[in-house]
Amino acid sequence: MSIHPVTTAPGELSPPSHDFPFDPTHGYDLARLLAVKAPQAPHDFADFWRERHARAMRVDTAPRIEGPWSTVDGMRVAEVSYTSVDGVRIGGWLTVPVGGRVTQGCVSTHGYGGRAAPDPWQSPPGTATIWPCLRGLGTRSLLPDVPSKSAGHVLHGIGARESYLIGGCVADVWCAATALQSLVPEAAGRLTYLGTSFGGGIGALALPWDARFQAAGLTVPTFGNHPLRVTLPCTGSGESVRTRFAEDPSVLDVLAYFDAATAARYLEIPVHVAAALFDPHVPPPGQFAVYNALAGPRELLVLRAGHFDHPGEPAETAALEEAQRHFLSGADPMAAGPTA
Known part of the structure; x- marks a missing residue:
């Protein structure tokens, strides 16, 4: 396994x-963070996800452009929609280069705050990107029976692995790739993935089973190492899960199938991870558990803090975005950033 060096913002x-x-x-x-391991996978972990992926690949996504095109940051932008599992x-949105040829595609997901618009500058040059709002989240995919706030969304259907909402969000990624x-x-020539926080964890769960994706960038990914995560207080969705675990420890039996670090053991494509040393929202040990478990070429960018305003944050963010663009473009990640 080729492992690229740790770099720092x-x-x-x-x-x-x-x-x-x-x-x-x-x-x-x-x-200590670099020593955090992933939990052992349930015996049928891979079978569970491969079956769900196969079901998503049978969906007629029926994508369509909705409304007029506009131009933002040198990209053409339009609203889009598509069908995912369970109808x-x-x-979301689609962005394509203005006056340039498309050389690759990207599925870009969001944090638990949802998304109100795409961020075209995040994509490498020549990239056509689909920016879905995953099910139940704003502003484009709200559902009447699903809480839109992270505290409720992360618990929706958690009583069984078949009904847990996070599984539907993973399927939304696969169907987004089909729609794109x-x-x-x-965009089919080279497909990449970009996800932050909630989207980072969803990406780790989605990518191992879909051979269409060739590289990924995961920023402060959540859902890593649930057995450890439920012992760590935080201000994010993990706090709801921690409270539920205190009431019903059997919830870990379901969460074992939705552990981003466990899934990372099966993820063999090149992955760039940005993980924070300090993060009140997503505990850092879970973030690093995802990186540590990756089975393929990987690069780690260490952030001073995640989900927290701090001095130097603009420079950190700029360095992160440039590193991810470089990585997802297919350039040699060894050339990006200083070695720590």
């Missing part, structure tokens, strides 16, 4: 000042 990596009632580092330094219609390739056939 610009600036001081000491923890920022805060007033949280808990330590957002949870007592982990970088060396759920997913809304239908709308922009040139």
